[in-house]
Amino acid sequence: MNINRFYLYLSITLIFTGIISCSEDDKHSGYIDPNEELLVGLSEVEGYDHTYNYDFNILKERESVDFYVPVSFNEALNRIPADMRTKLNLFSASELPFTTNIQEANIVTSWNDKNKLVFQIQMSYLENDESYDTNFKDFFIVSITQHPENPFETMSETELETLHEDLSKREYDILNLTAQDSLYYLPKDEDNLWPRMFDYYKYDESQNRIFKESTGSYQYYAWYDGLIYKIGFNMDVEAVDEEALVRQIILGN
Incomplete structure (x- = not known):
């Protein structure tokens, strides 16, 4: 040759x-981010704003938010990154003190400042069998969003102190989730009123659109192991240990 x-x-x-x-x-x-592949086949729809806890504002700013038609729990778990899926600790609907007629999940994505795709999953247990409109029916809604860094660790002592003072005015209870992490709980106030509304995603099939709605709710909020947990429910809290259930969701035990 x-x-x-x-x-x-x-x-x-x-x-x-x-x-x-x-x-x-x-x-x-x-793909800009390899996890975009997980969304192939999901039905994308128009959306109206994204959910976050107004007292913390940690996930208030998001870029390029996309919304999808609600799917089953099993489908949703196959549509989120593995490192997120392995941290989710779901429970059986039989553990709730009401009959669940609808179980469905919303997936919402956005982009962070590192050009990474951020997944949010809302998993809803609803007594109402017609829609997300609670109509005084019970519900239990878990919203989980990727957030690798602990947002509370980046706060200065003054900022953290100010936050806790504001939460105290809102009547939050600051509980110990772990030795390092807090679990924020917002019950009804002394007059049996909701001091803060809980926001959630609602799909309107007639408009093929996701809306952000809100309702009165007991609320828990925490960051743990790379995830933000925003949990809201309205049910008979005398019939179940709701704090134990919340800890099970976050910690797995």
Whole structure:
């Protein structure tokens, strides 16, 4: 083989090897974030604003928010990143003190300042069998959003003290989730009124659109192991240990 034919052979081999390498290794070609692939096949719809806890504002600012038609729990769990899915600790509807007629999940995505896709999943147990409109029916809604860094660790002592003073005015109870992490609980006030409304996603099929609604609710809020938990419910709290249930969801025990 003369030198020219050798270099021609070598060039073709390198090009062919590169094509094979790209096809085998770059499985997420065309995606900014590889987790975008998880959303393929979901029905995207228009949305109206995203949910977050107004007293903390940690997830208030989000970029390029996308909304999807609600799906079953099983479908939703297959549509979120594995490192998020393995941390979710769901419970059986039989553990709730009301009959669950609807169980469905909302997936909402956005982008963070590191150009990473952020997943939020809302998992809803609803007594009402018609829609998200509670109509004085019981519900238990868990909203979980990716947030790798502990937002409370970046606060100065003064900022954290100010936050806790504000939460005290809102009548939050600040509980110990772990030795390092807090669990914030907001019950009804002394007059049996809701001091803060709980926001959640509601799908309007007639408009093919996700709306943000709100209702009176007991509320828990926490950051743990890379996730923000926003939990709201209205049910007979005398019939179940709701704090134990919340800790089970977050901690898995």
